Amino acid sequence: MDQGQQEVGTFATIEDVQRAMFAQRYIADRSLATAVFLALKQRKPLLLEGEPGVGKTEVAKVLAAVLDTPLIRLQCYEGIDVSTAVYEWNYTRQMLHIRLMEAGGINRQEELKEIFGPDFLIQRPLLQAIDPANAKAPVLLIDELDRSDEEFEAYLLELLSDFQITIPEIGTIRALEPPVVVITSNRTREIHDALRRRCLYYWIDFPALDKEYSIVLARMPDVPERLARQVCAFVHELRAADLFKAPGVAETLDWISSLLALNQLDLVEGPVRDTLGALLKYQDDVLKVGGSELRKTLQKALGALKP
Amino acid sequence: MNPQENGDYLATQALRPFEIERGERLLYRLTEFGRLLWEVGIDVGPRKMLDLAETLNYIDITSQGDFYNTLKCSLLPRHEQEMVFNDLYNYYWFQRDRQEGKGNEGQWSPKRNERQLRLPPSELKRLAEHLNTSGNEQRRELRPEMRQSERHHRHAERLDDDDDDLGDPQGTAYSAIEQLRKKDFESFTWDEMQEAKRLMAEMRWDLGMRPTRRKRPSRTGSYPDMRRIVRRNLKHGGELIELTWREIKRKPRPLVIICDISGSMSLYSRLLLHFIHTISNGLLNVEAFVFGTRLTRITRQLKRRDVDEAVRDVSKTVQDWSGGTRIGDALHFFNHKWARRVLGRGAVVLIISDGWDRGDSTVLEVEMDRLQHSCHRLIWLNPLLGSPDYRPLTVGMKTALPFIDNFLPAHNLDSLIDLGNLLQSIGDERPMRDAATRRKAVAAWSKPRV
Numbered sequence: 001m002d003q004g005q006q007e008v009g010t011f012a013t014i015e016d017v018q019r020a021m022f023a024q025r026y027i028a029d030r031s032l033a034t035a036v037f038l039a040l041k042q043r044k045p046l047l048l049e050g051e052p053g054v055g056k057t058e059v060a061k062v063l064a065a066v067l068d069t070p071l072i073r074l075q076c077y078e079g080i081d082v083s084t085a086v087y088e089w090n091y092t093r094q095m096l097h098i099r100l101m102e103a104g105g106i107n108r109q110e111e112l113k114e115i116f117g118p119d120f121l122i123q124r125p126l127l128q129a130i131d132p133a134n135a136k137a138p139v140l141l142i143d144e145l146d147r148s149d150e151e152f153e154a155y156l157l158e159l160l161s162d163f164q165i166t167i168p169e170i171g172t173i174r175a176l177e178p179p180v181v182v183i184t185s186n187r188t189r190e191i192h193d194a195l196r197r198r199c200l201y202y203w204i205d206f207p208a209l210d211k212e213y214s215i216v217l218a219r220m221p222d223v224p225e226r227l228a229r230q231v232c233a234f235v236h237e238l239r240a241a242d243l244f245k246a247p248g249v250a251e252t253l254d255w256i257s258s259l260l261a262l263n264q265l266d267l268v269e270g271p272v273r274d275t276l277g278a279l280l281k282y283q284d285d286v287l288k289v290g291g292s293e294l295r296k297t298l299q300k301a302l303g304a305l306k307p
Numbered sequence: 308m309n310p311q312e313n314g315d316y317l318a319t320q321a322l323r324p325f326e327i328e329r330g331e332r333l334l335y336r337l338t339e340f341g342r343l344l345w346e347v348g349i350d351v352g353p354r355k356m357l358d359l360a361e362t363l364n365y366i367d368i369t370s371q372g373d374f375y376n377t378l379k380c381s382l383l384p385r386h387e388q389e390m391v392f393n394d395l396y397n398y399y400w401f402q403r404d405r406q407e408g409k410g411n412e413g414q415w416s417p418k419r420n421e422r423q424l425r426l427p428p429s430e431l432k433r434l435a436e437h438l439n440t441s442g443n444e445q446r447r448e449l450r451p452e453m454r455q456s457e458r459h460h461r462h463a464e465r466l467d468d469d470d471d472d473l474g475d476p477q478g479t480a481y482s483a484i485e486q487l488r489k490k491d492f493e494s495f496t497w498d499e500m501q502e503a504k505r506l507m508a509e510m511r512w513d514l515g516m517r518p519t520r521r522k523r524p525s526r527t528g529s530y531p532d533m534r535r536i537v538r539r540n541l542k543h544g545g546e547l548i549e550l551t552w553r554e555i556k557r558k559p560r561p562l563v564i565i566c567d568i569s570g571s572m573s574l575y576s577r578l579l580l581h582f583i584h585t586i587s588n589g590l591l592n593v594e595a596f597v598f599g600t601r602l603t604r605i606t607r608q609l610k611r612r613d614v615d616e617a618v619r620d621v622s623k624t625v626q627d628w629s630g631g632t633r634i635g636d637a638l639h640f641f642n643h644k645w646a647r648r649v650l651g652r653g654a655v656v657l658i659i660s661d662g663w664d665r666g667d668s669t670v671l672e673v674e675m676d677r678l679q680h681s682c683h684r685l686i687w688l689n690p691l692l693g694s695p696d697y698r699p700l701t702v703g704m705k706t707a708l709p710f711i712d713n714f715l716p717a718h719n720l721d722s723l724i725d726l727g728n729l730l731q732s733i734g735d736e737r738p739m740r741d742a743a744t745r746r747k748a749v750a751a752w753s754k755p756r757v
Contacts, residue, residue, distance in 0.1 A: 244642070
């Protein structure tokens with residue numbers, strides 16, 4: 001496909017986005033393609049929320065591939081701060097440099113200032129993303145923002161509004177072209193309204209049966225179609241059940257590889273029971289599904305496929 | 308598609324006559340739609356509207372699907388509000404003109420208004436008394452100011468009634484407050500209720516602190532602050548002479564309140580809502596839920612500064628006021644839909660309920676167990692515990708008891724003050740939660756108390 005790789009922001013239509021993402025094996029709904037399209041056009045951050053395993057992070061990866069630009073990923077966690085997200089001074093190198101200068105008997109006052117120069121700076125993801133030296137605007141993925149704390153979110157808000165970072169010892173660094181920003185959240189904490197206001201918002205839902213089937217075929221072209229259909233139908237049944245954690249698309253794909261590793265071409269009760277751990281991650285859920293109900297669920301899922 | 312075609316398409320898109328002709332009208336409609344969203348509490352500001360106007364240059368607005376998708380991803384800030392957004396979208400872009408004509412644009416959704424104005428039975432009764440009418444129409448027309456004045460009216464009435472036996476209720480001497488603090492909410496007169504609300508508003512809340520993963524500069528921390536150390540010691544020619552430190556920053560724990568508002572709690576629930584309001588305004592990070600047969604999140608409603616407005620907002624939102632209780636189902640819903648979102652970061656959970664449960668006790672047991680495991684401290688407040696001969700014998704209370712870390716009364720102001728002290732004292736360690744501790748706790752509560 002010839003639009004495999006695009007300059008940032010040169011998509012003419014929503015279909016182009018959809019097609020380019022499909023070429024990278026990501027099946028995007030038209031609504032998601034619209035959000036991505038607008039995020040590129042308006043250069044606004046795209047805030048993606050949804051259950052774990054529906055492909056939020058994947059959007060950023062695919063986008064980087066589509067735009068043929070580096071993906072810079074910042075994985076958030078509680079307590080993430082400037083030194084891990086933005087920049088840090090290389091202390092060891094600074095110390096060594098001081099020793100070297102001493103040994104060389106170099107004029108101190110002038111030279112000492114040098115150790116707070118760019119050579120001693122360690123760039124962390126956010127600084128990398130706005131580095132003016134970037135040939136092309138990268139895709140900046142801020143993953144699981146809900147894990148960070150409010151302080152970091154406030155800092156991010158500032159960064160996202162003007163894409164510049166001030167380092168006291170060096171000065172202000174500003175992006176030549178703002179990066180394409182994708183933010184994901186699993187909602188373990190509410191993202192603040194101010195940040196939401198800056199972003200385009202999109203909720204990724206569990207895919208419908210047919211869509212999931214296409215996803216499976218796109219991601220794993222070698223899977224026998226029959227097995228793919230059965231797996232999708234079964235997973236679909238599970239999502240309708242009242243589980244503590246419903247399996248996402250990622251789990252579906254995992255499960256298929258487990259089944260293939262066991263040379264299964266059809267869903268059969270025994271192997272299904274043995275591999276449930278690839279789909280369900282809580283003991284309560286495994287007990288609930290893997291009990292006497294399993295045969296019924298399986299029959300129901302397979303029965304729905306017959307006609 | 309080759310680049311030439313791409314360019315052509317862009318050109319035709321930019322010059323579509325439809326847009327030039329309809330542009331201004333469309334912008335007007337969009338702004339109006341934005342205002343409607345704002346009125347139902349969806350956060351739409353001028354900046355968002357400007358950005359939205361810009362998007363119309365990029366998409367084909369004659370495609371209904373794209374138009375909807377664009378509006379949604381530009382204006383809707385969170386998944387929970389999607390249903391409201393969709394309702395409003397359908398109403399505004401498809402039904403409004405047909406239904407009401409253009410003269411009536413202010414009253415956009417009679418159906419929704421009606422639902423929101425539903426009042427709890429007690430409130431309705433009080434209103435009926437005041438208005439001396441039972442016409443449905445009049446009740447629905449009610450405005451906040453009227454209800455406010457109605458309260459004043461009743462207040463005056465009370466003063467007249469109780470004049471001879473109570474003396475001057477305005478003279479709230481210290482001893483009167485003392486007495487009030489010990490009196491059961493259940494037997495409060497209306498005046499005492501007002502006084503209690505005032506006292507509650509004056510309470511200060513403080514929750515135990517949890518260590519965060521963030522560090523801050525400090526004189527006596529245990530982590531070296533490398534950046535400062537290098538900077539400071541430059542003046543000594545890089546010789547490390549002055550050391551600076553960082554310490555772990557501490558923050559208050561999140562508090563999650565889950566309050567029972569079913570029929571059996573109705574004597575307490577209004578006052579408890581006031582209590583929840585003061586506590587959520589006094590602390591940084593409070594999530595509040597109420598339940599009868601179903602769980603409703605009321606955090607946003609409680610954000611309003613004015614307590615009466617907040618409680619009124621809650622009353623509008625809650626559907627199952629003074630109905631039956633199914634604690635197990637409510638907690639099940641909480642554990643599945645909310646726990647992951649609000650129980651992070653060492654949260655303290657406060658359940659307020661009398662334990663009268665009409666649901667399945669096995670469900671309650673499973674959910675209590677899970678809830679206790681996912682929070683730092685599980686506190687249960689039971690208004691009935693205030694009476695000395697109360698013992699937790701109802702099925703619901705018996706089932707829940709083993710999983711409770713602290714079981715406290717909540718029947719008078721003093722008990723709330725005790726709660727305040729407990730919250731303040733919550734430390735870094737989780738309480739013991741093994742089978743032996745649980746058995747001991749249950750045994751202790753089953754004995755008659757002195």
